Amino acid sequence: MGLLGEDIVTEDGEFVINMGPQHPSTHGVLHLKIWLDGETIKRVQPHLGYIHRSIEKMSENLSYRNFIFATSRMDYLSAHINNEACALCVEKGLQIEATPRAQVIRILMAELTRLASHQLWWGCTGLDLGAVTPFFYAFREREAIMGIMEETCGARLTMNYMVPGGVMYDIHPNFQNRVKEVMKQVKDNLHEYFEILTGNVIFENRTKGVGYISAEDAISYGCTGPVARASGVSCDIRKWFPYEGYDKVQFDEILDTGGDCYARYMVRMKEMLQSVSIIEQLIDNIPEGDFQAKTKNVIKLPKGEFYQRVETARGELGVFIVSDGAASPYRIKYRSPNFSNLSAIEHMAKGAKIGDLIAIMATLDLVIPDIDR
Amino acid sequence: MTNEEIKLFISAHIPAAIYEETGEFLNAIIPSEELLPIMKEMRSNRDLNFDYLFCLTCIDWKDHLMMVYHLTSKKHKHTLVIKAKITDVNDPKIETVSGIWKTAIFHEREVYDLFGVTFLNHPDLRRLFLMDDWEGWPLRKNYVDENMIEI
Amino acid sequence: MDVSEKLIFPGQKHETADGGILITKLDDAINWARANSLWPLVFGTSCCAIEMMSAADAKYDWSRFGFEVARATPRQADLIIVAGTIVMKMAPVLKRLYDQMADPKYVIAMGACTISGGPFFYNTYSVVKGVDHVIPVDVYVPGCPPRPEALLHGMIALQEKIKNETYFGKKTKEAK
Numbered sequence: 001m002g003l004l005g006e007d008i009v010t011e012d013g014e015f016v017i018n019m020g021p022q023h024p025s026t027h028g029v030l031h032l033k034i035w036l037d038g039e040t041i042k043r044v045q046p047h048l049g050y051i052h053r054s055i056e057k058m059s060e061n062l063s064y065r066n067f068i069f070a071t072s073r074m075d076y077l078s079a080h081i082n083n084e085a086c087a088l089c090v091e092k093g094l095q096i097e098a099t100p101r102a103q104v105i106r107i108l109m110a111e112l113t114r115l116a117s118h119q120l121w122w123g124c125t126g127l128d129l130g131a132v133t134p135f136f137y138a139f140r141e142r143e144a145i146m147g148i149m150e151e152t153c154g155a156r157l158t159m160n161y162m163v164p165g166g167v168m169y170d171i172h173p174n175f176q177n178r179v180k181e182v183m184k185q186v187k188d189n190l191h192e193y194f195e196i197l198t199g200n201v202i203f204e205n206r207t208k209g210v211g212y213i214s215a216e217d218a219i220s221y222g223c224t225g226p227v228a229r230a231s232g233v234s235c236d237i238r239k240w241f242p243y244e245g246y247d248k249v250q251f252d253e254i255l256d257t258g259g260d261c262y263a264r265y266m267v268r269m270k271e272m273l274q275s276v277s278i279i280e281q282l283i284d285n286i287p288e289g290d291f292q293a294k295t296k297n298v299i300k301l302p303k304g305e306f307y308q309r310v311e312t313a314r315g316e317l318g319v320f321i322v323s324d325g326a327a328s329p330y331r332i333k334y335r336s337p338n339f340s341n342l343s344a345i346e347h348m349a350k351g352a353k354i355g356d357l358i359a360i361m362a363t364l365d366l367v368i369p370d371i372d373r
Numbered sequence: 374m375t376n377e378e379i380k381l382f383i384s385a386h387i388p389a390a391i392y393e394e395t396g397e398f399l400n401a402i403i404p405s406e407e408l409l410p411i412m413k414e415m416r417s418n419r420d421l422n423f424d425y426l427f428c429l430t431c432i433d434w435k436d437h438l439m440m441v442y443h444l445t446s447k448k449h450k451h452t453l454v455i456k457a458k459i460t461d462v463n464d465p466k467i468e469t470v471s472g473i474w475k476t477a478i479f480h481e482r483e484v485y486d487l488f489g490v491t492f493l494n495h496p497d498l499r500r501l502f503l504m505d506d507w508e509g510w511p512l513r514k515n516y517v518d519e520n521m522i523e524i
Numbered sequence: 525m526d527v528s529e530k531l532i533f534p535g536q537k538h539e540t541a542d543g544g545i546l547i548t549k550l551d552d553a554i555n556w557a558r559a560n561s562l563w564p565l566v567f568g569t570s571c572c573a574i575e576m577m578s579a580a581d582a583k584y585d586w587s588r589f590g591f592e593v594a595r596a597t598p599r600q601a602d603l604i605i606v607a608g609t610i611v612m613k614m615a616p617v618l619k620r621l622y623d624q625m626a627d628p629k630y631v632i633a634m635g636a637c638t639i640s641g642g643p644f645f646y647n648t649y650s651v652v653k654g655v656d657h658v659i660p661v662d663v664y665v666p667g668c669p670p671r672p673e674a675l676l677h678g679m680i681a682l683q684e685k686i687k688n689e690t691y692f693g694k695k696t697k698e699a700k
Contacts, residue, residue: 022567028608029614049611049613051608054647056487139578143581146578221475222475306396318443331432343476511649511650523647
């Protein structure tokens, strides 16, 4: 009998195994039920909810200032960008904008987060596919970025730095110098990332042609972020619906047409360089002025519905606030990028070998609390 | 297509449709029974071509439930919000759109799990986040849970 | 007591002509071995798991204290670091993992969520308000999430606790 109390061999002779909720390569507590014919995957069924923390229900009782903190615990690797999405959505309701200084600080922080997130993903992809060294290389740079975050925001992981109207504190006096140092370190060391993993024969064999998804399917499944861009779907919110002045900086949307694990890997690797380029454009051009626009102590949004989409490290995050005029939201819905990306896993894994599933999950870059919320 | 053209198109199919344009997107409120044909038309019509359903959720307004579908077209770059009003709150039912957009399979399961909306003809309608024996629909406004500590 | 003194083998050394004899208590020898080779289970549910990974990286490097052999299966692990919120659906799974571990086994509750539900205490319908409702906890590490140094401190505190155990009966020295 399996975990769910069902037979482990079906009538068709398919073998049913449960992967997770406790499994090192599910990046948390994802539970996949897999039907196998020998080693070939016939069906994959994700079972969710092992970290469903009822954030949406909780937020209905919190004020518009307070509900933001919970989002940094959703996709904790893009904590800044999640906070930013909420702050932007509240600003949209109030019809105000963050101050110019705050906007630039927000972009800088968001890109640093994206960089740190992609580095952690790269290290974990290495771990999942049997290479331990990438983990240590990636964390070398990641820790440097975490140090910058800590200096300015006071926290390493769940910063809670964005508030409606701007950012919570001004940047640390040392911020610009330190960012420049770290950017130099990242650029100097990025070639090591490619040398150690990208050209590796074992790595290429395990990722090339594995987990293919076409552009039409990617759109139909609602895939966003590097997953969709690796299939050739242009979906970068920073380009399509620019927020915070992303239209004023120069960067490329990385697209690939491979649609497989290797393409998803390459898209993320190239995105790191784009993030570095955005940071370098802005780091010397932070405008002077207030870091926070003046807002009332108790924020009340007018009656109505507000939707804000941002590009996190994993794709499109949507924040949907329904307000009835009170001091707390009537309903909040988070459209999480991982949730839709995960729904395509059955399509990608069907017909592949069970070992390929690890590569597929690694390159989907799942963060489970963001799926379950 | 501009918002006016989309409005004309929907009104031709559903005369009872109501429009809201105060927010960022054009909202079209339709009765829940007429959802599926218009959605099929939205997806397959060449001039509309709403191929990307980026958000699907539900709002509990106590006397009725409102299904909200955020649609956009990758080709034409226009966005539309379709709202389907479900008046029967005790036994809410609506047609599934998972045959049109595959992302709806998961999103509709989430809505079923948290709001108790039954999606007719859904391929795999089960609880998504909560245990199968969970009682009640947590995101409904009338949900009571004795284990929940309220402030 | 300074650190270097703590790390040496507990007991007395008697020099003899061709080497030496080491006299110690069985309890002390077992505890010494046990405390310095705790194998944690790779178990993380949310944000705290990332800080746990940071504790394993080269900057914080928990292998200095003998924790680096992280095991993917509970049957080979001595220690479960509960890193992240436990919800009602996960609670039976956690209990099952704990039951699968061989004695002696230890639990560290890492982060506010595992201590009390933390930020998800009020108005949530699915969060277990403290992991000690499910399994017994040895060391609590507060923080949201705790820094890697805090986790290391918690793990060293656990080592101290193990060093005070008695092998037969598993009572601490203070309890006697």
